[in-house]
Structure formats: structure tokens, C-alpha cells
Amino acid sequence: MKRKIFKRFISHAPDISPEGELTICLPLPARALSPNAKSKHPMILHRHKKAAKQRAYIETRRAAGMFRLPTFTRYTLTFHHSTNRNRDDDNAAASCKAYRDGIAAGLGVDDNTLRLTGETRLLIDRENPRLEITLIP
Numbered sequence: 001m002k003r004k005i006f007k008r009f010i011s012h013a014p015d016i017s018p019e020g021e022l023t024i025c026l027p028l029p030a031r032a033l034s035p036n037a038k039s040k041h042p043m044i045l046h047r048h049k050k051a052a053k054q055r056a057y058i059e060t061r062r063a064a065g066m067f068r069l070p071t072f073t074r075y076t077l078t079f080h081h082s083t084n085r086n087r088d089d090d091n092a093a094a095s096c097k098a099y100r101d102g103i104a105a106g107l108g109v110d111d112n113t114l115r116l117t118g119e120t121r122l123l124i125d126r127e128n129p130r131l132e133i134t135l136i137p
Contacts, residue, residue, distance in 0.1 A: 014063035020070050022135040024059050029095040052098035060106025072135040074117040080125035089120040
């Protein structure tokens with residue numbers, strides 16, 4: 001039986017701004033990917049990492065097919081959660097490692113070249129919880 005890993009996510013097409021910034025929308029990372037996750041069973045962790053990396057790779061390749069992409073070196077994270085709870089922005093950023101690997105693979109660059117800039121924003125969107133990764137040239 002195949003389990004559904006991503007919940008309640010409305011996919012958006014990748015968007016590129018006039019400044020050349022590319023925004024990719026992805027589902028919120030699974031709780032198992034958080035550094036503070038209680039369950040660290042290797043198979044569960046591997047399944048979530050693989051799914052997140054594949055999803056980010058597919059969305060990045062989709063953007064590469066739609067737009068002519070520059071070389072990206074920085075990125076920002078904007079989390080849209082469905083509830084108003086206190087969250088740790090450091091753990092939120094760390095849980096996106098698999099997404100960062102998938103994006104780097106989709107762009108054909110080493111993931112060491114992508115650097116988080118600015119602060120991680122934590123917002124509320126009850127209708128469509130998601131993660132927006134904005135790649136900056």
C-alpha cells in the first residue's frame with residue numbers, strides 16, 4: 001500500500017519576477033525532516049527525504065522548461081502554515097535540506113552554491129499551506 005506523503009497542497013506554476021527571481025511553491029516539509037523530530041526511523045526518514053527531493057527536482061525542471069533561467073546563488077524561504085503556532089525558524093530552514101538538494105539537482109549546480117539570505121518568514125494561510133522558495137540570481 002502506497003502512502004500519501006504530501007497533504008493538502010495546491011500546486012502553483014513557477015513564477016519568475018522582472019528582477020529574475022524565481023519562486024517555486026512546494027508542500028510544507030514533513031515533520032520527520034525536522035531536526036527536532038521525535039521519530040528518527042531510518043526508513044521513514046529516507047522515504048520523506050526522497051519524496052521531497054524528487055518533488056523539488058520536478059518543480060525546478062518544470063520552471064527550467066518554462067523560463068530561461070539565470071545562475072542562482074541565493075534563496076529565501078517563506079512558510080505559509082495553516083495554524084498560528086510558535087515555530088522555530090532555524091528548524092524550519094533546516095527541514096528544507098532535501099528541497100534544496102532537489103532544486104540544486106534540477107538546476108544542475110552543486111548545492112553548496114545556494115546560500116540562504118535574509119530571514120526565514122513564517123506566515124499564515126489557512127486555505128493553502130505551502131513553502132515558497134525564491135531563488136535569487
